[in-house]
Amino acid sequence: MIKVGIIIGSTRPGRNGEAVARWIHELATERDDASYEIVDLKDFRLPHLDEALPPAMGRYANAHTRAWAATIDSFDAYVFVTPEYNHSTSGVLKNAIDFLYAEWNNKAAAFVSYGSAGGVRAVEHLRLIMGELHVADVRTQVALSLATDFENFRVLTPAAHHAGAVTAMLDELLAWGGALRTLRHTRQARRTSGAAAPARCG
Numbered sequence: 001m002i003k004v005g006i007i008i009g010s011t012r013p014g015r016n017g018e019a020v021a022r023w024i025h026e027l028a029t030e031r032d033d034a035s036y037e038i039v040d041l042k043d044f045r046l047p048h049l050d051e052a053l054p055p056a057m058g059r060y061a062n063a064h065t066r067a068w069a070a071t072i073d074s075f076d077a078y079v080f081v082t083p084e085y086n087h088s089t090s091g092v093l094k095n096a097i098d099f100l101y102a103e104w105n106n107k108a109a110a111f112v113s114y115g116s117a118g119g120v121r122a123v124e125h126l127r128l129i130m131g132e133l134h135v136a137d138v139r140t141q142v143a144l145s146l147a148t149d150f151e152n153f154r155v156l157t158p159a160a161h162h163a164g165a166v167t168a169m170l171d172e173l174l175a176w177g178g179a180l181r182t183l184r185h186t187r188q189a190r191r192t193s194g195a196a197a198p199a200r201c202g
């Protein structure tokens with residue numbers, strides 16, 4: 001069964017992100033075609049990136065990095081729940097993404113955003129980042145407006161039509177998450193047999 005991590009992309013006291021992630025988790029677990037788990041960045045307490053070697057080398061020195069890597073490695077696909085901060089995603093989510101490399105590779109990702117314009121600018125930036133990490137990002141996204149999907153910008157009251165987008169988004173995510181498993185297994189088998197991995201130039 002495909003394992004999906006729903007990542008809460010904000011750690012701010014009073015954040016809206018947690019309610020959004022719990023709503024997605026609730027809708028997702030009504031399906032029986034995958035397992036879904038919330039991943040709360042607050043639980044990992046990652047500092048600003050403090051690894052001496054580039055993440056692509058996969059030689060993590062710090063216990064917090066190894067714990068984060070083990071969690072991210074355990075999923076086939078992700079739903080990033082992101083706020084929009086200054087027309088981008090949050091610094092805390094970008095930092096958490098930057099910590100790792102191989103753990104993200106050849107997985108699938110979907111986005112649920114929120115902000116005054118639905119958080120869509122945050123997702124556009126995330127899509128660029130995903131490309132660098134060999135993550136396949138699905139087209140359908142869920143964009144919640146702070147003005148119409150929240151009461152007083154604080155209490156989540158999502159409009160009914162978003163449920164359809166959540167279904168379509170998860171359908172796409174599971175299809176790609178499943179398809180990419182084959183690629184991951186082939187690469188893993190190559191590594192185990194000692195064949196050289198392609199060089200990373202970027």
Ligand SMILES: Cc1cc2nc3c(=O)[nH]c(=O)nc-3n(C[C@H](O)[C@H](O)[C@H](O)COP(=O)(O)O)c2cc1C
Binds near residue numbers: 014085086114117119
């Ligand atoms: C530092 C900061 C910058 C923000 N910039 C934007 C922005 O550029 N566009 C927008 O629509 N909302 C912006 N907002 C509003 C947030 O999207 C909104 O407060 C949201 O609830 C933040 O997510 P969180 O509550 O999960 O932290 C900003 C909020 C903060 C704290």
